[in-house]
Amino acid sequence: MNVIVFASRKGGTGKSTLAAHLASYCFKASGSCLLIDADPQGSLTLWHHMRGSDALILKDGTVGLNDTIEQARRDGVEWVFIDTPPLMSDEISEAISHATLIVIPTRPAIFDLNAVKETIDVATLANRPYAVVLNGVPPRRLGTESPMAAFARRSFAALGAPVWSGQITHRTNLAMSLNDGGTIDDGGMEQKLAAEEIAGLWRAIENSVDAIHGVYAGAAMHQKAAA
Numbered sequence: 001m002n003v004i005v006f007a008s009r010k011g012g013t014g015k016s017t018l019a020a021h022l023a024s025y026c027f028k029a030s031g032s033c034l035l036i037d038a039d040p041q042g043s044l045t046l047w048h049h050m051r052g053s054d055a056l057i058l059k060d061g062t063v064g065l066n067d068t069i070e071q072a073r074r075d076g077v078e079w080v081f082i083d084t085p086p087l088m089s090d091e092i093s094e095a096i097s098h099a100t101l102i103v104i105p106t107r108p109a110i111f112d113l114n115a116v117k118e119t120i121d122v123a124t125l126a127n128r129p130y131a132v133v134l135n136g137v138p139p140r141r142l143g144t145e146s147p148m149a150a151f152a153r154r155s156f157a158a159l160g161a162p163v164w165s166g167q168i169t170h171r172t173n174l175a176m177s178l179n180d181g182g183t184i185d186d187g188g189m190e191q192k193l194a195a196e197e198i199a200g201l202w203r204a205i206e207n208s209v210d211a212i213h214g215v216y217a218g219a220a221m222h223q224k225a226a227a
């Protein structure tokens with residue numbers, strides 16, 4: 001079982017947005033996926049409620065998170081996605097202790113980048129693999145990334161932090177598509193670019209998880225299993 005934890009000490013970086021889109025994408029691809037909302041704000045719980053009857057199961061992770069994860073393991077679930085609150089809490093420590101990979105979304109502005117260091121420290125202290133994902137980034141122009149994204153990459157390179165080579169661009173339809181419990185992959189052609197970025201991030205997560213398990217030797221966001 002692989003546990004992907006979305007964590008950032010800063011609020012509003014896109015944890016819940018990416019968790020919803022990726023869990024939906026993974027569910028369509030593998031069918032064996034559980035979403036856990038460990039944030040008392042309940043963003044994903046609201047989204048899941050709007051979906052109505054849905055084969056993608058969501059469980060409340062604000063209490064008894066360890067038990068929920070262990071039950072998923074016994075049930076043979078392949079992928080577990082855990083959305084966490086922005087402040088340090090028992091839920092985050094619990095979630096992180098189970099993480100195969102921690103995804104740390106960040107926006108590319110200086111205040112956001114500075115806050116990522118705290119989240120990296122939490123991951124490092126727990127000795128869990130993590131990867132930073134640039135979210136809410138200005139679009140690439142003619143294949144070249146924005147100065148903001150380039151600046152963010154330089155900052156993380158200086159820290160030696162693993163960062164996804166792609167980006168999730170700031171796109172209204174990434175937020176809009178969640179309004180009625182949907183996701184980007186439910187949309188038409190105009191959502192294609194956003195859907196491609198979500199698919200690209202999912203491939204990167206799969207590669208990193210395979211690298212962590214020692215079954216993939218190509219380029220990945222994170223290649224090293226936690227000791």
Ligand SMILES: Nc1ncnc2c1ncn2[C@@H]1O[C@H](COP(=O)(O)OP(=O)(O)OP(=O)(O)O)[C@@H](O)[C@H]1O
Nearest residue numbers: 011012013014015016017086136169170171174175
């Ligand atoms: N790539 C994006 N493009 C456009 N809007 C986005 C993008 N990512 C996130 N948003 C919007 O930014 C806001 C914050 O996103 P989200 O709620 O996913 O962040 P969060 O990290 O879960 O926040 P919190 O820390 O409060 O739980 C939301 O309004 C969401 O719709």
Ligand SMILES: [Mg+2]
Nearest residue numbers: 015016039043
């Ligand atoms: Mg959230």
